[in-house]
Amino acid sequence: MKTSDIFSNYTLNNIKKYSLFFIYIIVNSLFVLKYGEKYGFPLLAVYIIAILGISLFYIKIELKDLFYKYIFWIGVISFFIFSIYLNYTVDGLSLNVDRWSAMEIGIKALLNGEYPYNIPDHMGRESSNLPMLIILGMPFYLIFGSVGFLQSFIFLFFSYLIIKIFNNYKQRLAVLILLFFSPSYLWEVYVKSDLFSNFIIVSGFVFLIWQNFIKEKKLKLEWASVLTALIFLTRLSVIIPIVLLLFKKFYNFTIKEKLRFASVFVIMISCILYLFFHNAESFDLIVKHNPFMIQGAKQPLFLSISYIILAFILSFKLKSFYDSIYWTGTLLFICVFVPFIIYLMEYGYNDIVNNSMFDLSFFNMSMPFVILGLVYGFFKNNHQKNVV
Template identity: 70%
Template sequence: MGNTKLLSNTGLHHIKNYIILFIYLIVNSLFVMKYGEDYKIQFLIGYLIVILGLSISYIKINLKDLFYKSLFWIGVILFFFFSIYLNDKVDGNSLNVDRWSAMEIGIKAIFNGQYPYNIPDHMGQESSNLPMLIVLGMPFYLLFGSVGYLQCFSFLLFSYLIFKIFDDYKQRLAVLILLFLSPSYLWEVYVKSDLFSNFVVIAGFTYLIWNKFLKEKAIKPEAISFLTALILLTRLSSVIPLTILLFKRFYDFSIKEKLRFAIVFVLTISAVVYIFFHNAPNFEVFIKHNPFIIQGAKQPLILSLSYVVLALIVSFKVKSFYEIIFWAGALLFVCVFVPFLMFFAEYGYTDMITNSFFDLSFFNMCMPFVMITLVWGGFKNNIKEIK
């Protein structure tokens, strides 16, 4: 019976590995196809060969730890300064992507006492950034004059996160290599986008809560409620990893703990929403121009609710940090891939990919979780569960 269970768990583990590898390859292949210009097929074939060949070789070949350690820190330092250089050299106004300017107009509006959601950015679009995402960009705008530097420092946060999660430098370097070989991520750095950075913060929050709250119980539930409300107000889709991470624990709370958690959560949400929305000229402007409507209109409501229901169910099943990040990455991918397929069936390849009817950058929400899970699965036998 024990051997049967072991074989069953091993088979399930392999299935999860294939799912995560599929997600990583699909997301990055879409970016190769979109930006490969006249050599899309050649670039795609070459990219897949490099990724699969390098992955197999990397797992099988073992070198001294000093080699991996040296490459890891060299990679972190060089890429950090490269990202700063790139952010400085690329003129945001020349880009056909407005995530950076949508964040900047929101920051300027708040400091000027204006309503931030009916002001056009450099492409004439209104901001769909939730309040705390705008707050996330404030330090970089105030200190360096550009929210693009958020990407530079979120890279450092991601590097620190993989340093803490993994035990040795071969695994840490593997995540870094996946990051550097990801066209979806490199595109984000180039265009000063914020999706990957946003979910690096959420992945870091997941690690913190798993370690300090779910395992050690070193943080009070009220503090968790406060932080959860802030994280939720960065992007609506953050509800998926937050639900997987915390709903089962909330379910186990006593009635008093549930009430305290809920009160802190509602008060935090209310305070932040008031700060960002009280300058709306009138209720009609608020209804027509607010980020909740814009973010919620990406797909039918029934689909959005179904992902949350799945997250609720999964929260009762997960028993390890690995399972949490696997399901967070998988469900975040699904919630973008399903509408992508729906749009693709309606509009076809040319409009969807070439003419940008669908924003591929939304796939980057899942990528921090996917990269961590991919390495975790590949080196499972050498990794201890986070205590």
């Protein structure tokens, strides 16, 4: 490899990792400012200094892997117990957040044979949850009586995913530290929200498909299509990681493979949608009350289309799992940051942040990818044996 190529790769990696760190700081800073009450800016300064200090110290220090292993498992067990405790002690009805409530009314409606999208939650809003997100919350509602426990068990899934992706405990612990020092994530656990957890599942999908369908042919095309359909029906914005990950692969399929993949995808989508929509009293009710209309109204259509077009283009640029999580995290952040800036210019900081005119939690769609990409980028010299 030429010296210029080595320098170019080194520069590109630095740009990637520091841009992800910048995104991590921006998102969490907004949460510190919003929920830090009157100490917002002094607290923000302390937070940024703490993150910078901890990050520099952690990267430089080298201890035995056994030490990192003990701390990692203590962190996993302690946080899991803590999140269970929060679910028991925090009254969802006292929260000014209704994601948990919207999921629960959807579950109750499905179990009672009712149409789930015209029933108000505890804040008087209709559910915007797509069918698979409601299905994901169902076991926790049936077993524990609360969908809030979804976050606790998705955290365990994320811990497992960390172990699969990274090959030593210093890297694995680094992911946990970034997670625990993320106010955006801690806020979601406290308010029983599902957005961060939804995209932890998406990150697991990206890893599974990359390893077993794109990098190696361990997963049959039909099963990849089924998984893609299930992930798609959790939230409309997952179309971005799906396109980034799979469009190039789909483009290179034979005609027969394209038809097989598309047929399985359409059949799977149709079956799940039928399960949720067949109880509607009329087609007009579906048109006026459906989650696609609610989710699609978050920003101008031309912006949504432009992000998807960009995802199609970037799909041909992906050469590694790291590229996949980097561009997914970056593009999902941009999807939220652009309308955030538009709202900021139109309504001002006080209205969109302090008065909640803009929902900051949407930034959490990017955060699982940002955190994974950050650790990979800063420890790139110690290549992960599972990730190429």
